[in-house]
Amino acid sequence: MVGTIALYDAQGERQHTIYIGATPEYGKASFLKRLEREIARTKTRHPQATYVGIADGAESNWRFLNLHTSEQILDFYQASGYLGAVAVALYPDDLAQQRQWLKQSCHHLKHDPGAATQLYEQMLELSKGLQQSQTIQENLAAALTYFQNHQHQMNYALYRQSNYPIGSGVTEAACKTVIKQRLCCSGMRWKEKGAASILSLRALVLTPTRWSQFWNKLNQYGFPVAS
Template sequence: AMVGTISLYDGQGERQHTTYIAAAPERGRDTFLFRMQREVEQVKRLYPQAHYQGLGDGAAENWKFLEPLTHSQVLDFYHAAGYLGKVAKALHPRRVEYQQAWMDTHCHILKHEVGAATRLLTEMEAIEPKRLSQSVFSGLTDAITYFRNHHHQMHYAEAVARHLPIGSGVTEAACKVIVKARLCGAGMKWKERGAEIALSLRSLTYTQGRWQQFWSKINRYGFTLAESLH
């Protein structure tokens, strides 16, 4: 299944509202992306002066969708930080305590220093690979590739200074609450239509005010509209 969120934050970085969008699996994600884009455009009509930031993991299709709709794009900090663990192993392959110390220091640097991602990439590329085991070298290579592909989306210090979010925890939590808690119970089996209806209703109930809006339209237009909302 697919889940997206649109969150509104105040000037101090406190989340004020979240709209949840969920859909059953589909080839190409066209229906889900159409609904996401419709929701984003509605929010932008309500708040035309706001800054819109796209936030996600490293999947290329996420950025293809988000870039035209947002002013800035930020890679989830915790995905990026996870790759620093691979670098720490390459630098200190036999000293776990050194690995943790390096991780703590450089996660802080990545989060709070302007240009940190580019400097970290340079440091990774300078590591001598000859003394590394195959698995550690493979991890280092993965980290270098990840930072090469996404360092332009790792402007965490600037985002933090503007009180903008740098983690996709809201969406990841929605995956658990909206989808897994409802569809993945013991012995459950779903047809696509049933899953789609369940996820649509669950998204309505978890988005503040949407359930009331839904029933207001039902009362006004009848159940034909309800069928078109799925």
Template sequence: MPASIVSSNREKIVLQIEIPIEAGNMLDLENSLQKTLNDAGQLGTQELLGLFEPANKEPIVVNKQKWSYKGKVLKHYESMYGKIPFKRSVYQGVRGGVTLSPLDIDAGIVGSATPKFAKSLAWKYSQMPAPAVKEDFEANHQRTLSNSYIKHLSDRVGALIEEHSDADHDYDYDLPQLDKPVSTVAIGLDGTCMLLCEEGWREAMCGTLSLYSADGDRLHTIYIGSAPEYGKESFLTKLNDEITALKQKYPQVTYIGVADGAKENWRFLKQHTSGQILDFYHASEYLGGVAEALFPTSKAKRKLWLEDRLHCLKHKRGGAKKILHEIESAELPKKTTALIEKRYKAVTYFTNNHQLMNYHQAIKRHWPIGSGVTEAACKTLVKQRLCSSGMRWKATGAEVLLNTRSLIQSKGRWEQLWTNILSGKQKVDL
């Protein structure tokens, strides 16, 4: 046999492999090596599964219920190396019905998948569609999977993520080690459209909580994504829970809101922050429209006016009000409908939001003045994965992916999820 077990005990497993060297190029030889290593991996994993078998046939207690030994039943486990048959002990409650396997519970089996395989597959599916994941496993792992199994296992992992975020469970994600003390937490939220199967284009939501040092360096960001929903209740609940957890850890730091001019965003942010900053670059776009209205025939004058007003807006106390008064009273050289509308939109925007444009104060305190982190989250969480050509989603499937991608992008959380799963913190689903 290409792979065999030399010895095995609870301290170590010794495997022996034989690699056939046949005529061919290096790639063929490497493929042969990988196949042999997969054979060895199946044997080794089979032995490792045995470590989680009960030592005796005594009854066990799970979920405060007594379960009695009912024998061994064959199950095929999916691993990174292939499908592994294993006869594991099963137990049944006093009233009969469903059975459970201590091995599955203690080893962190997800459905029929070993934890490493479930973790790897869910990560891959969060980055690319099922057919691409299928092709990746065939080409790079010599594993053949179906599209339906890929989606099914990813949903199982999604259920674990949902359980971990359930308010009824005492689960908290730890922050990574930060290089500097936290001085400011910037909270942002924004939406971006995605296509649902039955409801058409709807708005998915993204939230960010960014931790900044006293000198303005971004130290860490927590990402939150949520599928389209009416009222945004579940998204706002998730965001509120993250804010609450951070305020418990950092009660003395300054919490600020950074977003565009959408009123519903500010209704939420003002409840949780002591400072609010309107995204500077949105304001800049409106001033760019005014510059075009004031100087429709001269790009040079337009550029000089815009640079001067942006400097005033960013660095001068009361700059937003000064600019608002100027553009309200300015005489347009050409009163076309398009140019009048540009000036009107800017006047409306500055009238509604000038109180959120204290950029000079934000810069002095090393606060962020742009919502670029949140806008980037809309692209990296939603657009890159869920908005490729021809993609349509059910809200439940989109939610699974966004939860997974949020954990992966929030540094450290993906690993912590699996640490908790393997430490036995996951609920036993009967």
């Protein structure tokens, strides 16, 4: 499990990232408590900041982020990924038309106010009396449901105007840098305790200044060992 807290300036440039890594845990209670503590510390240091939560469509993500952020944004690349099913439903036998429609619709979704609602209405109209294969119909239905549930989190034109990030790429990249690069090399096998220790160290190393803070604290307070 990986979480990130990224700090951005007023122009939307990322300035600092805090990384948190943990081994798999049913319910994620301990992991979420750690993340909450980091959020609380960040809010104490930056009380005037706008707090934005970015995630995919998993309901558990939004239950957590709704408690801690004032704006919730659906990852743009997750949202745009569902438009491929609509392109296929519109032009099942024309790959060039599919690509053209998909490119235009992704641009529309990203840049135009109200685009998510307009695309949802287009999907809804398309689904009425659609005579395509069962797979195409099921994929279109999944896209329709996704947009119905999340279009209120897809106001990307406004987010971009406010210089908010619209993708969860920082966290996606952290899955690789915190976990994959260290724990998933050829022949590696891990027990939970060892993996948890390595992930904690990895997060310290990757979060700027945390490694030196960690050692300064050890120098100041020492570390208890068995005699």
